[in-house]
Amino acid sequence: MDDGTTFTYSNQFGGYWYYDPENPLTNYACAQSWTPPINETFQYGTDNIRGVNLGGWLVPEPVSHIRTRFFGPAPALFEPFVNTTYPAVDEWTLSYNLMNETSQGGLSGVMTNHYETFITEQDFAEIAGAGLNHVRIPLGYWAIETWAGEPFLEHVSWTYFLKAIEWARKYGLRINLDFHALPGSQNGWNHSGKLGTVNVLYGPMGLANAQRSLGYIRILAEFISQPQYSNVVTIFGITNEPMGTTMGQDQLASYYVEAYDIIRTASGIGEGNGPYVLYHDGFFGVAQWAGFLTGADRIAIDDHPYVCFEGQSATPYSQRLTVPCSSWGAMFNDSMTAFGLTTAGEFSNAINDCGLWVNGVGDGTRFEGTYDGYAYTGDCTPWIDYQNWDDAFKQSIEQWALASMSALQNWFFWTWKIGNSTVTGKVEAPQWSYQLGLQGGWMPTDPRQADGVCTPTAEFDAPLSAWQTGGQGAGNTAGSAAAQYPWPPATISNPGFVSAAADLPTYTPTGGQVTLAAPTFTAASTTVSASVGSGWENAKDTVQKYTAIQTCEYLFPWVGPTAPPAPLCGNTNGRRDDGEEEAYAFPAPTPPPAGSS
Structure with a gap:
């Protein structure tokens, strides 16, 4: 590996790694005998996605909010700052705390060490060896840039995403690049970077934040559409969990149509030209998107099915094993027909909300009746004390996992790895770790065991239509799409205030x-022959990134619903004239002084 350590690659499924230091962009590796090698086409809709998330790596998170995962895959980053006067509850507040943690190198030192050690090349090798063929990698906008006043460590996570491409290529894995955190926040949850309110397609800064996000989508699309990377990064999840029920479905659809046009401008049309464009269902449900953008080239819809945040029950796994098939099988199967490629971008083995920080730092759990007025259901201890689980309990979790995989068909488990707590020295959310489940004996050692578990509920009659996979007819979207969903939308919801865009x-x-930086390669005593690309696939795409208009007024991008500036433009008092984006006051407690704890 990069640090000089070695490990033994084990793959019982006929997979093989390949790396040529003289030509590091070679695509010969194959994850398993049944998965096409990187230099062949993965037939989405026929070949099943069996994947895991690399949650908590490039977008660290301690907790989340309602209807999504709550705990953090990397609790050790946040635990030192839980009891400070300025608790770390998201990457924004973590970053402010780390700026003062000079003993460990400050923000740059701590975050770089986390990127370097939390996920390594060995994880990619183990993922392929586990019978999996895809990884979903959350990435925040600060991988590209930050504007003045935004505390995130910029650029560095992109360096590690490039490592992810290299390692995925080496072990035959394909990547779903998930744009996980947008400026202003697309859902108000902590994994969007800053806990608070929705400010994309909602509120007075909703249009500006969406514009800025679309600009970043263009930059990412231009990079991953280059032929050096397009065989590895085959899916682009353009926005993770947008709160569509707050934004409005028409507004979200307008954003999706504009993003599609941006990506296909970068990539071109047809199989092999850039990634699948993956839309989250915005919490409307996948059925509400049936027929959306019929004729579009390689689009897909994503849902994140969880049961653990619903009503709590003490009923054991062994008595609930029909739930995944009955709840999800028909829904996903129908969507494969009515929309096209349908993925479960996140799911887990959890059937209750037991676990460290499941509902927020310092909050309790629904299950134990210590959160948000819920009645007591039971004690969480036996649900998370995995070191004392018996074989029968482990087998019931494995059967739950297999039923889930069968029902969902094309899936990404959340998540591959959960870090140990610095307090207890062990994983405190065991049902969410694929790696721990393999080590402990409650995850299937061969995910193909899931095939047929939900028969006949989940049996999509492959293949997808030719236009859905980049074949004949791809790109022939209905002429009314742009007219039905114009960009920008006419209105942006801003309750109680002006909403006209x-x-x-x-x-x-x-x-x-x-343009994003390309990887650099070195090899001892050899000549590296690799064209890494310019970072921009379509030279005819000359659209520049968004920036502030120097004669206009803006609000804090995370402000929430309020009155927009009046007048919008023409008043230059207080505006910068040096070409830099304006810094905004952070409406929160002052960060602790250096050295405080």
């Missing part, structure tokens, strides 16, 4: 063309 702040695409 024309009356809200906007940015301008005059900020220059930003």
